[in-house]
Amino acid sequence: MKLLEGKTVLVTGASTGIGRAAAIGAAQHGANVAINYANSDSPAQSCVEAIEALGQRAIAVKGDVADPQTAQDFVAKAVDAFGKVDVMVSNAGICPFHAFLDMPVDVVERTFKVNLHGAYFMVQAAAQQMVKQGHGGSIVAVSSISALVGGEYQTHYTPTKAGVHSLMQSTAIALGKHNIRCNSVLPGTILTEINKDDLADDEKRRYMEQRTPLGRLGAPEDLAGPIVFLASDMAAYVTGAALLVDGGMYVNLQ
Numbered sequence: 001m002k003l004l005e006g007k008t009v010l011v012t013g014a015s016t017g018i019g020r021a022a023a024i025g026a027a028q029h030g031a032n033v034a035i036n037y038a039n040s041d042s043p044a045q046s047c048v049e050a051i052e053a054l055g056q057r058a059i060a061v062k063g064d065v066a067d068p069q070t071a072q073d074f075v076a077k078a079v080d081a082f083g084k085v086d087v088m089v090s091n092a093g094i095c096p097f098h099a100f101l102d103m104p105v106d107v108v109e110r111t112f113k114v115n116l117h118g119a120y121f122m123v124q125a126a127a128q129q130m131v132k133q134g135h136g137g138s139i140v141a142v143s144s145i146s147a148l149v150g151g152e153y154q155t156h157y158t159p160t161k162a163g164v165h166s167l168m169q170s171t172a173i174a175l176g177k178h179n180i181r182c183n184s185v186l187p188g189t190i191l192t193e194i195n196k197d198d199l200a201d202d203e204k205r206r207y208m209e210q211r212t213p214l215g216r217l218g219a220p221e222d223l224a225g226p227i228v229f230l231a232s233d234m235a236a237y238v239t240g241a242a243l244l245v246d247g248g249m250y251v252n253l254q
């Protein structure tokens with residue numbers, strides 16, 4: 001069964017990792033997809049080609065989510081291409097691991113701007129368009145298990161993920177009257193570019209694996225199903241929710 005047939009899905013930071021898997025997962029479920037990306041063109045082009053190979057339409061729009069104007073441009077270009085916005089997946093993020101006591105100011109500010117301001121303005125731009133269309137919509141934000149737990153080298157990052165989680169709770173209330181649902185996914189440790197260097201340390205990687213009841217770290221594709229579900233009408237009565245997608249890591253305390 002295709003869960004997103006005829007829908008237009010927007011995904012930020014979609015040239016790699018979880019965003020790419022979400023964009024392709026949406027296309028597998030019948031959506032046309034607009035992707036935002038920040039850096040080199042070729043991974044974004046590869047994502048567009050993967051979507052087109054599934055028989056769906058795709059566009060790639062370059063832009064830094066930290067700039068509020070990027071959100072307005074992304075939504076406008078998606079509407080130009082596909083006529084509407086049904087789903088926004090706010091995914092773009094950075095996690096430059098660094099110790100707390102000598103954390104550079106610019107690293108803190110950039111992490112806040114990309115992860116939290118970026119999500120805020122993307123969600124707002126998508127919601128403005130959905131309200132104008134008048135037939136509701138679904139917003140899924142990629143928060144993190146880090147919204148719920150700390151990280152020694154992530155003191156600038158975990159507050160942004162708690163912020164994204166909180167943003168979905170408040171926008172669920174603000175947008176419920178427009179039938180726009182707002183939910184977050186909370187991935188555990190997923191093997192992507194964002195943690196390649198951190199997990200190159202074999203000891204740390206093995207520790208994270210053995211903390212995970214399902215016995216392995218996640219792959220980007222592990223997020224595609226939960227994101228597609230929350231985006232779809234299968235989740236028509238789900239809003240303000242946060243779905244851990246972590247192989248059970250969060251509950252494994254004792």
Ligand SMILES: NC(=O)C1=CN([C@@H]2O[C@H](COP(=O)(O)OP(=O)(O)OC[C@H]3O[C@@H](n4cnc5c(N)ncnc54)[C@H](O)[C@@H]3O)[C@@H](O)[C@H]2O)C=CC1
Nearest residue numbers: 013016017018038064065091092093144187189190192194
């Ligand atoms: N990999 C993991 O273990 C976890 C990742 N997450 C979150 O998942 C999201 C996706 O990250 P991953 O797929 O893991 O890593 P990734 O590095 O593959 O993906 C992040 C994407 O965001 C894009 N991006 C970064 N800054 C941007 C900007 N200013 N404007 C537009 N795009 C920008 C990057 O180019 C990249 O494509 C992030 O928000 C991250 O915080 C959450 C929990 C766990």
Ligand SMILES: C[C@H](O)[C@@H]1OC(=O)[C@H](O)[C@@H]1O
Nearest residue numbers: 095144145146188194195
């Ligand atoms: C990038 C980290 O490996 C990853 O990011 C998160 O949000 C998770 O909690 C992991 O720490």
